[in-house]
Amino acid sequence: xxxxxxxxxxxxxxxxxxxxxxxxxxxxxxxxxxxxxxxxxxxxxxxxxxxxxxxxxxxxxxxxxxxxxxxxxxxxxxxxxxxxxxxxxxxxxxxxxxxxxxxxxxxxxxxxxxxxxxxxxxxxxxxxxxxxxxxxxxxxxxxxxxxxxxxxxxxxxxxxxxxxxxxxxxxxxxxxxxx
Numbered sequence: 001x002x003x004x005x006x007x008x009x010x011x012x013x014x015x016x017x018x019x020x021x022x023x024x025x026x027x028x029x030x031x032x033x034x035x036x037x038x039x040x041x042x043x044x045x046x047x048x049x050x051x052x053x054x055x056x057x058x059x060x061x062x063x064x065x066x067x068x069x070x071x072x073x074x075x076x077x078x079x080x081x082x083x084x085x086x087x088x089x090x091x092x093x094x095x096x097x098x099x100x101x102x103x104x105x106x107x108x109x110x111x112x113x114x115x116x117x118x119x120x121x122x123x124x125x126x127x128x129x130x131x132x133x134x135x136x137x138x139x140x141x142x143x144x145x146x147x148x149x150x151x152x153x154x155x156x157x158x159x160x161x162x163x164x165x166x167x168x169x170x171x172x173x174x175x176x177x178x179x
Contacts, residue, residue: 058096065178079142088112
C-alpha cells in the first residue's frame with residue numbers, strides 16, 4: 001500500500017512537471033495579502049513539525065499586498081516548507097518575505113541537516129542525485145517543480161546551506177504591489 005501511494009505521488013508530480021514544461025503556465029494574477037498567506041501555509045505544516053521544532057512566520061510587512069498568482073505561490077512555498085519540515089528534527093523553521101527589486105522575495109530557513117556541497121549544484125534539476133533527500137512520501141521532484149514554475153514566471157530560486165547547519169531556500173518572482 002505504501003509503495004502504491006509513493007508511486008501515485010511520483011506520477012502526479014511527473015504529470016505536474018510535464019504540464020508546466022509542455023504547456024506553459026497560465027498565471028492568474030490577483031491581489032494577495034502575502035502575510036496572511038504565509039501564516040496560512042505555516043498553519044498547514046504545523047501539525048507535521050517534529051517535537052521541539054518551532055515555526056516562525058516573519059510578518060514585518062504585515063499588510064504587503066502583492067499582485068501575483070496565489071496558487072503558484074502556494075505550490076512553491078509549500079514545497080519548500082515541506083522539505084524544511086522533513087529535514088528539521090530540532091531547532092526552528094522561519095518563513096520570511098519582503099518586496100525586493102520589483103518583486104516578491106520569500107525565504108524558508110531551517111536548522112535541519114543542511115545540504116552537502118556536491119548536491120547543491122543540481123538540487124533543482126529533474127531526477128538529479130538527491131538520494132540523501134528522498135523520503136518515503138516523496139521521490140524528490142518538488143524542487144524541480146518549484147524551479148519550473150519560477151522559470152515560467154521569470155523569477156529566480158536558490159539555496160544557501162552548509163551540511164549539518166541547516167538550509168535557506170529562497171525564491172524571487174517579479175510582481176507588482178498595491179500601495
